[in-house]
Amino acid sequence: YIDDKHEYLLPVSMEYIGVTEDMLPAQIVRTLSKQPKNKDLYTQMPENVELLDSDAADKVLTLDFSREIKNYGGNSREEGLIKQILYTMKQIDGVEKVKILIEGKKDNLPEGTDMSMALRLPEGINRVVE
Numbered sequence: 002y003i004d005d006k007h008e009y010l011l012p013v014s015m016e017y018i019g020v021t022e023d024m025l026p027a028q029i030v031r032t033l034s035k036q037p038k039n040k041d042l043y044t045q046m047p048e049n050v051e052l053l054d055s056d057a058a059d060k061v062l063t064l065d066f067s068r069e070i071k072n073y074g075g076n077s078r079e080e081g082l083i084k085q086i087l088y089t090m091k092q093i094d095g096v097e098k099v100k101i102l103i104e105g106k107k108d109n110l111p112e113g114t115d116m117s118m119a120l121r122l123p124e125g126i127n128r129v130v131e
Contacts, residue, residue, distance in 0.1 A: 010088060013042070022093070026055040026064060029089055045081035047072040053104070060097040061119050062090055068104050071111050079112040083120070091122045098122065 020028050033046040047069055054065040064086070073082065090099050098119035102108070107117045 010084065012088075013037075023055075025093060026062065026090065027052045029092075030064075030066075033085065033089065045073075045078060045085045046070075047082075057093070057096060060095060061100055062093060062096045062098070063100040063102060063119075064090070065102040065105055070101075070103055074111065076112045079110050079114055082110075083114065084123070087120060087122050096122065 015032060017025065017028055030046070030050060030052040033044050034048055034050040036044060036048070049067075049072075050069045051067040052064060053067055054063075056063045070082075073079070086101070087099055090096055098121050100119040101116045103116070109115055
């Protein structure tokens with residue numbers, strides 16, 4: 002947060018040695034589901050979330066999450082979670098959209114976000130409107 006009113010996503014770089022391209026989404030989710038050691042940073046991903054499966058085909062990355070993905074509350078938290086997933090998965094080469102499944106099924110998130118369609122990756126990050 003800046004001035005206690007503007008929230009920004011902060012890119013954090015990590016090196017995954019020995020992780021193959023197909024293992025990368027699961028490793029990313031494991032990392033996001035742990036609270037950062039730096040107290041000034043936080044993650045929107047609920048704890049204990051697991052990525053059950055992932056598949057990339059035709060520029061769409063399908064992520065199948067465990068039901069723990071729903072363990073949060075609030076519209077802003079839901080929006081932050083979706084942004085965090087999209088911005089993070091944008092780092093995987095060739096991905097243009099992300100489709101989110103929960104326990105293998107299309108499902109809405111707790112605050113009502115429709116997850117039946119693949120979500121387009123955003124162009125930029127922390128867009129500032131003047």
